[in-house]
Amino acid sequence: MEIRQLKYFLAIAEARQITKAASQLHITQPPLSQQMLLLEKELGVQLLERTKKQIKLTEAGCILQNRAEQIIELINSTINEVQEAANGVSGKLKIGTITSSGRSLIPEYIQKFHQTYPKVSFDLRLGDSRRILELLNAGIIEIGLVRLPVDSSLYNYITLPKESMVMVALPDTITTRDKETFSFDKIKDKPLLLHRRYESIISDYCSQAGFKPNILCTSDDTTSLLIWAKLGLGIAIVPETAINLLQESPLLIQKITSPVIITVGAIIWLKKHSLSTAATHFIEMFNNATGAL
Incomplete structure (x- = not known):
């Protein structure tokens, strides 16, 4: 199972069509279909249910989609961390936030952070608190903005004003x-x-x-x-x-x-988890700006 195959599979899972996924990947349809057949053969399971109109994921396909997202994010994080070590603070900062704060509070802090660390790009995901926790636990994001309460045995957090x-x-x-x-x-x-x-x-x-x-x-x-x-x-x-x-x-x-x-809202991140340099600096900036302890 190759990283390229996982990326191909995720593109199909999102597009739900081979033709559309191939176009997004800038390849032709036949080699994309062939790679999926090889992946299914290697795993010994059916991942995709093919119909005339669209493609649906099997139960095994849904499991692979979740794991593939985690694997790709881990690879990207590793690349970013290596680049940060060589070039200073750069890479991508992955943040998840509840909708209300994501459109008001977060942009203000991202603007300040971008002025200090212009080489850092952002991956911002919106959802309710439960979805943000899921993304955080899966390693797809590093920092979450949610509503309290959260499990303090699992997460570090900075409390926002009431x-x-x-x-x-x-x-x-x-x-x-x-x-x-x-x-x-x-x-x-x-x-x-x-x-x-x-x-x-x-x-x-x-x-x-x-x-x-x-x-x-x-x-x-x-x-x-x-x-x-x-x-x-x-x-x-x-x-x-x-x-x-x-x-x-x-x-x-x-x-x-x-x-x-x-x-009450809070900025949270996983305990016993190594943060990227960008995430560490963002938390420090947030902590100083809010006057939190």
Whole structure:
């Protein structure tokens, strides 16, 4: 099994078509198909289910896709580390971040880092906290920005400033005299749009207030919740930084004051894992900028 074959296989797994994958790899279709047949023969399993319209991965193919991504990333990391040792800080910094902070907080720090280390390029991946942890554990990224809590026995982390949760909806969805603050008990019977991570805590607060929440939608994607709110489907309850995701929006943003709901983010990285020079410098910069211990 060759590295080239793994790269070919990953291209097919992403494109789901031999022709499209061959075009992306800048090779012709016949040798690409031949390499996949040789790979399947070597492994003794079927990796691809071929149909007229597209290609699907078998169960074995899905396993190989996951492992191949890890292998390719490990090879790339090794190359970067060797180059960094020879040429100073360069290579690629691989970061994963939750959507809300990825579009607001992270760019600010990447700009500062790029000014100091212009030879470093970036691989930025977005997802919910669970997906970021998966990428981190697999070695596909080195640094993650997630919401706490995380397992402190597995991860080192720098805590970010506390962040309030806010209600976001069209102006006629919420009726209140105060446009900046909002009492939690006023969401009774209102359709709620919640991130899955906060569903339990919001439901508990509703129970304490004496009512069962009317949850219209739970999602792992904050942007989707804001779009639904923009369409007038309900009230989205999201971290305050999430309001930066929709520019020039008619949505009304109101802080929840009774009770105040807080969420905390953190920069995390694996314990007992050697970081690249670029990742080490990024964490140092972040630590100094936030004043963390």
